[in-house]
Amino acid sequence: MDIIFYHPSFDNHYWVNALSRALPQANIRIWTRGDNAPADYALVWHPPVEMLKGRTLKGVFALGAGVDAILSQLKNNPDMLGESIPLFRLEDTGMALQMQEYAVSQVLHWFRRFDDYQTLKQQAKWQPLDEYEREDFTIGILGAGVLGAKVAESLHAWGFPLRCWSRSRKSLPGVTSFAGSNELSDFLHGTRVLINLLPNTPETAGIINHSLLEQLADNSYVMNLARGVHVVESDLLQALDSGKVKGAMLDVFNQEPLPANNPLWAHPCVAITPHVAAVTRPAEAIAFISRTIGQLERGEQVSGRVDRQRGY
Numbered sequence: 001m002d003i004i005f006y007h008p009s010f011d012n013h014y015w016v017n018a019l020s021r022a023l024p025q026a027n028i029r030i031w032t033r034g035d036n037a038p039a040d041y042a043l044v045w046h047p048p049v050e051m052l053k054g055r056t057l058k059g060v061f062a063l064g065a066g067v068d069a070i071l072s073q074l075k076n077n078p079d080m081l082g083e084s085i086p087l088f089r090l091e092d093t094g095m096a097l098q099m100q101e102y103a104v105s106q107v108l109h110w111f112r113r114f115d116d117y118q119t120l121k122q123q124a125k126w127q128p129l130d131e132y133e134r135e136d137f138t139i140g141i142l143g144a145g146v147l148g149a150k151v152a153e154s155l156h157a158w159g160f161p162l163r164c165w166s167r168s169r170k171s172l173p174g175v176t177s178f179a180g181s182n183e184l185s186d187f188l189h190g191t192r193v194l195i196n197l198l199p200n201t202p203e204t205a206g207i208i209n210h211s212l213l214e215q216l217a218d219n220s221y222v223m224n225l226a227r228g229v230h231v232v233e234s235d236l237l238q239a240l241d242s243g244k245v246k247g248a249m250l251d252v253f254n255q256e257p258l259p260a261n262n263p264l265w266a267h268p269c270v271a272i273t274p275h276v277a278a279v280t281r282p283a284e285a286i287a288f289i290s291r292t293i294g295q296l297e298r299g300e301q302v303s304g305r306v307d308r309q310r311g312y
């Protein structure tokens with residue numbers, strides 16, 4: 001079995017060595033331009049079109065959870081990957097725990113008013129503030145898939161009222177489930193902390209806009225852990241300036257790296273991380289990929305296949 005590997009920023013040699021240990025029966029090579037030799041599988045992130053074009057592969061694995069970049073490349077180059085070639089993505093592989101750490105720490109930061117205490121500290125003011133009540137701190141999670149469901153589970157342990165919004169109704173302990181565009185307004189009404197974990201699709205792009213933000217509870221908080229394209233940045237800035245939204249924690253942006261002149265950098269109510277909410281963990285990702293390849297080779301059911309029409 002032949003496997004080609006391409007990632008623009010990972011240590012490709014490290015990955016190929018680790019993959020070779022996990023799949024001793026496979027010949028795994030780093031793909032470089034001009035390599036047209038046959039391959040059964042391709043493991044990729046932001047691949048050049050020529051890497052995949054014209055190949056008859058048994059499967060392509062995206063080395064991350066989101067497949068928006070590869071699907072948008074496919075839209076512009078429809079012959080990059082034959083319709084019948086399955087595309088897979090990483091499901092969890094250590095990302096859920098990282099999302100849980102990120103979401104829980106930031107929710108507690110807001111709930112315990114550490115943002116306000118930081119402001120008071122800058123004024124050298126010793127001033128105990130009123131506590132927030134849990135029942136006024138409803139957390140709404142946009143997207144209740146692999147990562148959203150796990151984030152809900154970790155916040156449930158802290159006793160917050162929880163709700164989620166997804167395409168179909170979910171059954172998650174302690175979480176009120178809202179489904180479909182007809183129920184989005186009900187989901188937003190009373191939501192104090194909005195956490196975004198949707199995939200980037202034509203239906204979800206720009207979803208966090210003026211109209212959505214207006215429907216949140218007053219003094220709400222927004223955490224974007226999914227993709228920058230979900231947020232209309234000018235609408236978020238306006239909601240922050242008006243006080244409707246009290247704080248935002250943003251990991252992803254329309255343009256990455258976020259340009260130095262973007263007003264989000266300077267806004268006192270915005271916290272920023274550089275797209276690190278959950279990174280691909282090699283050991284877990286390699287275990288998932290090698291297990292899935294084994295299942296495919298044996299003709300078994302696999303999980304993680306992307307529905308190209310649906311867009312995630």
Ligand SMILES: NC(=O)C1=CN([C@@H]2O[C@H](COP(=O)(O)OP(=O)(O)OC[C@H]3O[C@@H](n4cnc5c(N)ncnc54)[C@H](O)[C@@H]3O)[C@@H](O)[C@H]2O)C=CC1
Pocket residue numbers: 065066067090091092095142143144145146147148165166167168180181197198199200201203204225226227251252275276277278279312
């Ligand atoms: N910031 C970061 O470091 C990372 C960001 N991500 C982002 O997180 C996203 C989510 O990942 P997973 O949970 O693994 O995806 P998933 O596919 O398991 O879950 C997606 C959820 O969104 C819902 N959804 C999709 N379209 C919808 C629509 N039109 N209306 C309502 N609900 C809709 C689905 O029903 C599902 O509940 C990824 O697509 C990726 O963009 C993933 C990993 C790291």
Ligand SMILES: O=C(O)C(=O)CO
Pocket residue numbers: 063064065066067275276278279280
């Ligand atoms: O896996 C993904 O989709 C990511 O965004 C990794 O940072």
